[in-house]
Amino acid sequence: MFSKTDHAYETLRRQILDGTLKPGERLRLSHIAAELGLSEMPVREALRLLHKDGLVLLNLHRSAEVATLSFQTAWEIEEVRLHLEAFACATAAPYHDAVSIAEMRELIAELKLDPDHPVAIARRNRAFHTLVMSRAPNAFLRSHVEELWDRTWQYSSASFFDFMPDRKPVLPIENTRIADLIEARDQKGLEAYLAERLDGIRMAWSRAVRRARAGAPSAAPADA
Template sequence: MSDATDGFPLDAPARNPFLPAAAPRESTSRVIAEALRAAIVDGTLAPGAPLRQDAIARHFSVSAIPVREALRQIESEGWARAAVHKGVTVAPLSADEAREIYEIRSALESLAIGLAIPNHSAATLREAADLCRAAEREPDPSLYVARNVAFHMSLYAPAARPQLADMIGMLHRRGERYLRLKFGLPLYKGESDNEHAALLDAVQRGDIAAAQSQVVAHLLGTGELLHRFLTERAQAEAALAHQPKPRGRRPRTTTGS
């Protein structure tokens, strides 16, 4: 791959160090789509950034075909938007989308944890506890997001509902760039750690009602926090944009005697 982006603002190569020369087109498009998602989540590709097909193809040293397929894929998942005469751009952050993602997660994860608790074993509970502690000790927001996902999914895995797990996993991916906003604020990371500990305790006790109540409150609270944060930020940016620009002073003129 080439580091030259020419309109595709990736500061580092994609996750895979190279694309196999004989890779099927479908797998190539998946690699590109995953790299684009990662760049959007970590902020390398900011909301509104152009996703130029030719620049992406040069960056990955591929033809336009797998790039076109990758762009279609991330657009269908909500990561990008296509507009006439504007091409494809990174989708903006949306307060309403953030809240809705967490509302849906609360319903699905409440179902999953209720199905999982009767099937937890000493080994799966130890794994969940280890993942909970690892997330609590993780100071890096981007790594915390990954540990957060691993902890949540470990609570639901014993449910043995692969389609439900796939849906929850997709929503986790959709919510990643929103979650990074929350964990950029140390106060809210501490709150989440405490909520995780309470959730784990309910699962360890086998208390389905308490665990469902904990996970719903945890997720709905995150959704409301993100909705409020993004709404207030948008209002502040709009107010700033409408402020009159300061006028420069007129130069003094002097007259001869």
Template structure:
């Protein structure tokens, strides 16, 4: 894993310091599920893999610990934080309600340009499936939903959803944990887009809620088996 290998939407991230670079790489690998919960983070090895000293690695791990993405355990050192199943259930229920309603209220304001953007997202997601690029698939998945909800006239609702995304971004790991999930997700997105084009608010709201609940259920089922 090289320090500049991590791409987002096909673009090189802007890096200002080695600390920022290490932090970005580790965080993305945790959030995307490449580094599974409980994985030990061996500072010396990470530093060697990224071609940096151990100092920025230690500092990046401290930053991730402050965000509850990493835990420090006596005699075991740094580990990728495990998921809280009750928290996943609660967040899933809240997000499904908020996002379903946001999509319903957004429909009258989604024009041809936004429809084209949503279609492009789906096409790019399908390309990610072929290349097995789960990292960018997860980023595009969020982009698809964002482009819907941002058209809601309820701006406070949109801000609430955005804040919840930042606090539950690790659900993107589902695309790495479940081999079938990316293809299933694309089909669900196509159904959502079809309902949007038909201005069918009831169906859009239900599809969004079911979509969000399915992600939570897959993630919980996987974690229960570990």
């Protein structure tokens, strides 16, 4: 059944996540309603839903704008997501088979393409981890990880890899190790490696912050 609110929500959400609507951009209720061929009521409700998702800020006097995250806040959300994602990937591991493992390896091969394009790298890395956790039995966990990823996607899809360039070349190595451990049915080894990977990402963040504070070329935004 067609829902006007769902249509407005999905359209605006897609435009925010793909960058059509930029962080800080004002969202005019009447303009959006006219573009979508809807009344203002479903658009207003869609904006409320996007506000709950953390993608839109609602201001006084009925105005709204695309949310803008500080770099530090984006990292804090990412850190929580990484913890939950590791758990989801670990619980999904026993349910993978030869077909899904072959798909993982195809995504790893794609990850090696365009190594100097951080957005492409981020998209392919997300596709890999989404596939790995896709067989986690807890649907709420999977959806929550995706929601947290979406909340930082506009900001983090490129910025984190620009800020932490030493992460880019290790991604295919990490993902290959994850696929190997899943294929080997080494559950304890996988859980230990995912914890080790998280520690490595934290260390990369700390190194990047130190570089930024020292005025190195790979500097963070001012709020890092």
